[in-house]
Amino acid sequence: MVIQPNMASKAIAEVWKETVEVFQKYNVPITEKALQVLVTENTIKILLTELNKVVGSSTATCIEGG
Template sequence: MVIQPNMTPKSIVLIWPETEDIFEQFKLETKDRPLEELCNNILLAKLLQTLNETIGSSSATCIEGG
């Protein structure tokens, strides 16, 4: 699974607790609002890249619809 912009920090940390430090680094609280609403596009791109690297996921590890 790849972390997506429509996911909330709260749900991400519940699934991948190791991402909590990333949200602290980016000074984002683990709120129940989608990442795309909490960040500007530049920050969002870097945040998603960092989160997905942390959990060892990329678009190459995903299959369509899954």
């Protein structure tokens, strides 16, 4: 699964504990709000790249619909 901007930081951190450090680095609160609400458009791209790298996920590891 690829971490996406519509996901909540709390849900991401619960599944992937290693993402907490990335959230702290970017001062993103662990909350039920979607990432796209919590950070700017410029930051979201960098944040998503780093989060997905930490969890070892990318669009190449996922198939459409699942």
